[in-house]
Amino acid sequence: MDLSHLNHQQRQAVTSTKGPILVLAGAGSGKTRVIIQRISWLIQVEQVLPAEILAVTFTNKAAREMQERLKDELRGRQKGVQLSTFHSLGVQLLREHIDQLGYRSNFVIYDTQDQQSVIKGIMEDHDLEDSGLIDAKGVHYEIGQAKNRGLGPDHFLQQRDSTRKTQVGQVFTEYQRVLKGCNAIDFDDILLLTLKLFEEYSEAMDPLRERYHYLMVDEYQDTNRVQYQLMCHLCQRHHNLCVVGDDDQSIYGWRGADIRNILDFERDFPEAKIIRLEQNYRSTPTILKAANQVISQNPQRMPKELWSQKPTGVPLEWIEGKDEAEELELVARQIKIQVLRHGRSHSDYAILFRSNFQSRLIEETLRDSGIPYQIIGSTSFYERKEVKDALAYLRVIHNHSDEVSLHRIINYPRRGIGKTSLIQANYYCQLLRKPLFEICKQARQHSRIPTEAAMSMESFAQMILRYQQRFQQETLGEVLRDLLADVGLIYDLETQKIDPKTKEKRVGFVMELMRGLDRFVEQNPEKHLRDYLERVMLFTQNDREEELVSNQVTLMTLHSAKGLEFPFVFLVGMAEGVFPNQRSLDESGEEEERRLCYVGMTRAREELTMSMARRRKRYREEVSQTMSRFLSDIDSSLFKVAPGAKMDMGQKALQKKQSRADFFQQLRRLQ
DNA sequence: CAAGCTCTTCAGACA
DNA sequence: GAAGAGCTTG
Ligand SMILES: Nc1ncnc2c1ncn2[C@@H]1O[C@H](COP(=O)(O)OP(=O)(O)OP(=O)(O)O)[C@@H](O)[C@H]1O
Numbered sequence: 128m129d130l131s132h133l134n135h136q137q138r139q140a141v142t143s144t145k146g147p148i149l150v151l152a153g154a155g156s157g158k159t160r161v162i163i164q165r166i167s168w169l170i171q172v173e174q175v176l177p178a179e180i181l182a183v184t185f186t187n188k189a190a191r192e193m194q195e196r197l198k199d200e201l202r203g204r205q206k207g208v209q210l211s212t213f214h215s216l217g218v219q220l221l222r223e224h225i226d227q228l229g230y231r232s233n234f235v236i237y238d239t240q241d242q243q244s245v246i247k248g249i250m251e252d253h254d255l256e257d258s259g260l261i262d263a264k265g266v267h268y269e270i271g272q273a274k275n276r277g278l279g280p281d282h283f284l285q286q287r288d289s290t291r292k293t294q295v296g297q298v299f300t301e302y303q304r305v306l307k308g309c310n311a312i313d314f315d316d317i318l319l320l321t322l323k324l325f326e327e328y329s330e331a332m333d334p335l336r337e338r339y340h341y342l343m344v345d346e347y348q349d350t351n352r353v354q355y356q357l358m359c360h361l362c363q364r365h366h367n368l369c370v371v372g373d374d375d376q377s378i379y380g381w382r383g384a385d386i387r388n389i390l391d392f393e394r395d396f397p398e399a400k401i402i403r404l405e406q407n408y409r410s411t412p413t414i415l416k417a418a419n420q421v422i423s424q425n426p427q428r429m430p431k432e433l434w435s436q437k438p439t440g441v442p443l444e445w446i447e448g449k450d451e452a453e454e455l456e457l458v459a460r461q462i463k464i465q466v467l468r469h470g471r472s473h474s475d476y477a478i479l480f481r482s483n484f485q486s487r488l489i490e491e492t493l494r495d496s497g498i499p500y501q502i503i504g505s506t507s508f509y510e511r512k513e514v515k516d517a518l519a520y521l522r523v524i525h526n527h528s529d530e531v532s533l534h535r536i537i538n539y540p541r542r543g544i545g546k547t548s549l550i551q552a553n554y555y556c557q558l559l560r561k562p563l564f565e566i567c568k569q570a571r572q573h574s575r576i577p578t579e580a581a582m583s584m585e586s587f588a589q590m591i592l593r594y595q596q597r598f599q600q601e602t603l604g605e606v607l608r609d610l611l612a613d614v615g616l617i618y619d620l621e622t623q624k625i626d627p628k629t630k631e632k633r634v635g636f637v638m639e640l641m642r643g644l645d646r647f648v649e650q651n652p653e654k655h656l657r658d659y660l661e662r663v664m665l666f667t668q669n670d671r672e673e674e675l676v677s678n679q680v681t682l683m684t685l686h687s688a689k690g691l692e693f694p695f696v697f698l699v700g701m702a703e704g705v706f707p708n709q710r711s712l713d714e715s716g717e718e719e720e721r722r723l724c725y726v727g728m729t730r731a732r733e734e735l736t737m738s739m740a741r742r743r744k745r746y747r748e749e750v751s752q753t754m755s756r757f758l759s760d761i762d763s764s765l766f767k768v769a770p771g772a773k774m775d776m777g778q779k780a781l782q783k784k785q786s787r788a789d790f791f792q793q794l795r796r797l798q
Numbered sequence: 799c800a801a802g803c804t805c806t807t808c809a810g811a812c813a
Numbered sequence: 814g815a816a817g818a819g820c821t822t823g
Contacts, residue, residue, distance in 0.1 A: 185812090185813085186812075212813070213813085214813050314812085318813095379811080379812075381812095382812065382813085481810075482811070487814085511815095545800080546799085624802080629815090687812080708810050708811080720810095799823105800822105801821105802822085802823100803819100803821075804821100806819100807816090808815090
């Protein structure tokens with residue numbers, strides 16, 4: 128096998144297939160390439176069966192990319208290699224074994240909204256809502272943090288001196304009970320329950336320990352403790368583990384990523400080999416130098432070298448607008464000019480931002496400028512009310528116990544099952560210890576439920592059962608169409624008295640959902656409703672099948688950009704408060720934000736442009752903004768036009784005028 | 799009990 | 814700019 132496109136250290140990492148190794152290296156040093164080549168080496172040289180190889184990535188997008196790169200490399204022989212995220216691996220195992228843990232295999236996955244509505248419900252039931260000590264969001268956060276560290280309600284209940292903590296503990300306990308009752312698990316449970324399988328049903332899991340002879344983990348710096356433990360179980364038997372990561376790119380601390388996983392690797396795997404990669408093949412020295420200046424302000428970094436042999440490259444660009452609209456217009460024009468001048472494709476460009484809400488204006492601006500674009504990773508689609516409502520029908524059909532979804536739809540669109548009827552139904556649930564759906568099925572037998580409502584409940588339940596049948600037999604997409612027509616969801620949306628534009632949008636989203644299901648069926652004719660639901664829960668919108676990736680500018684958050692690269696990168700919104708994000712600063716200091724900046728900058732291969740607006744609209748009022756602190760860490764000589772300006776006002780104005788004149792001149796020349 | 803209205807609150811990243 | 818809460822009205 129040809130290893131000439133790897134450097135010495137990479138080759139070492141690729142060919143040291145036995146035992147644990149840790150590849151610790153900076154951005155763009157070819158870590159991902161190591162994983163790809165290693166898999167290729169295992170299959171081609173060591174004749175390892177693909178099914179014995181497991182590579183874990185952090186996002187589905189990364190998994191798919193790796194799949195593509197492997198396909199290019201192995202042309203079919205990669206078939207059978209398992210590439211997945213910890214979460215999808217977990218779901219796969221749970222499907223098979225979750226009954227051991229007291230759930231049924233048709234479990235559903237609760238997202239943040241579902242979780243919070245459960246928590247709200249519990250707090251209402253226990254009159255904890257206006258205790259002033261806790262709120263649903265806070266409890267949700269605490270539960271999440273605890274779960275990421277592998278802790279349960281006891282962790283809170285033990286802290287007797289804090290009423291707040293004990294209340295959180297009570298809600299937490301109840302929360303787990305409710306979820307179990309709904310046969311639902313949350314994202315953290317996916318990992319926790321999988322781990323529990325390994326710990327408590329160890330023998331049943333033995334085949335799994337046996338299965339993967341070679342385990343690889345990309346973006347290792349972002350794993351949390353639970354994932355780490357899971358990883359240990361998976362490679363326990365064979366011990367052939369290769370993890371690659373970069374402590375400077377650890378940007379998921381808020382989700383429990385634990386840097387100890389890197390620090391303790393040597394302790395937990397004493398025979399581990401540590402390999403460092405020091406050459407960056409991605410960016411120009413200019414970009415790399417700037418990125419290093421930003422990250423070097425962080426204390427307590429692991430020592431790492433990173434150099435690039437590429438030609439120096441062009442200086443960094445800086446764009447400043449009077450407000451966000453102007454900032455983004457300038458960015459758009461810049462892209463337009465460059466595409467024309469250099470004959471580049473739009474797909475060579477990425478616009479990266481800190482927070483999702485920034486994407487709206489970017490999108491509008493690009494649309495107005497006629498620049499084609501695609502947005503990656505926005506979760507908002509599946510969080511929209513109308514989409515969630517439609518999905519709730521599917522979830523209830525799949526799992527009658529899913530009471531969060533059931534409550535969403537039992538009276539939407541209206542079918543005369545009001546609040547009081549539900550309270551009565553609920554009373555019978557508790558009295559007879561039956562799930563709500565069972566009560567609905569025979570609502571007329573329960574005298575306290577008003578007759579009208581009871582009839583309605585029964586026919587609702589019958590309808591669900593009818594569609595459950597149909598989903599098992601007919602094409603998913605068609606049944607969904609019938610279902611939504613039957614319950615009148617689209618009709619309800621269309622007859623709402625709101626402005627026609629939003630109305631159109633909402634209907635459009637539901638249509639898109641139906642098209643998505645059609646596409647899913649086309650691509651996976653054998654799969655069932657449960658597969659679709661699983662996909663929808665795990666794969667956010669990222670997965671839009673890369674429709675014609677060609678010639679579109681990519682828009683995404685800095686977080687989703689990790690691991691990717693583009694010839695031209697624009698980092699927009701480089702203003703204090705936005706990036707670094709204020710809340711993040713307050714809660715966890717600037718270091719992670721700084722790493723995020725490092726990640727963003729090092730996505731660029733040839734040219735990096737940063738931009739900000741001097742004023743920004745926030746809700747109603749306008750606020751003036753100052754330049755992001757990260758910019759002042761970059762040597763101004765690396766910029767073509769230095770941001771903020773160390774020059775006096777006169778010069779500054781002049782330069783601005785000058786560059787604007789240049790700019791318009793260029794525009795004219797191009798037209 | 800439903801419908802329509804205003805008011806408030808919220809916008810940190812992801813699986 | 815969107816969604817939920819809470820109010821009034823029919
Ligand atoms: N030995 C090599 N020779 C030439 N190019 C290489 C070599 N190794 C990697 N590259 C290229 O360098 C770029 C970065 O590689 P890769 O994505 O594997 O880096 P990485 O370390 O995973 O980056 P990051 O940490 O930013 O995710 C890719 O375009 C890759 O093709």
